[in-house]
Structure formats: structure tokens, C-alpha cells
Amino acid sequence: MANKRRTPPPFLKGRKIVDAKKNRHDSLQIGRDINAFNFDLVNEEDQIKGIFGEGAFNAAKAIKG
Numbered sequence: 001m002a003n004k005r006r007t008p009p010p011f012l013k014g015r016k017i018v019d020a021k022k023n024r025h026d027s028l029q030i031g032r033d034i035n036a037f038n039f040d041l042v043n044e045e046d047q048i049k050g051i052f053g054e055g056a057f058n059a060a061k062a063i064k065g
Helices: 024-036 045-052 056-064
Strands: none
Touching: 024 045, 024 056, 045 056
8 A cells, every 4th residue: 555645745835836726746746837937936926826826826836945
């Protein structure tokens, strides 16, 4: 039987990167792209969540640190 992780990894600080539309791999890649294009995570939070989803936003915040 596979060991399922019930809590997010420590670098996510309790935020989940999986949502209804995207799995964790997709969210992580989109989060990397958000950081590569230098989106302002503080001022554009609602727009980023609306376009890419909350999982991708949480991944971008976790990657940025």
C-alpha cells in the first residue's frame, strides 16, 4: 500500500498547491513561471489567483520564499 502524505511538504508552510483544475506538478510549474515573469505576488494576488488558480499562487509564494 502506498504511503500517502496527508500534510503538505514543509517548504509550502501549510499551503496546498492542488486545486480542482490542476495537480501539484502543474501548479508547481506554473508557480515557477509566475516567478520567472516577475509577477508582483502582493499587489496582483487576486488577479493571479483568478487566472492561474490558488494552487499555482501558493506554489509561487513557496518558491519565492
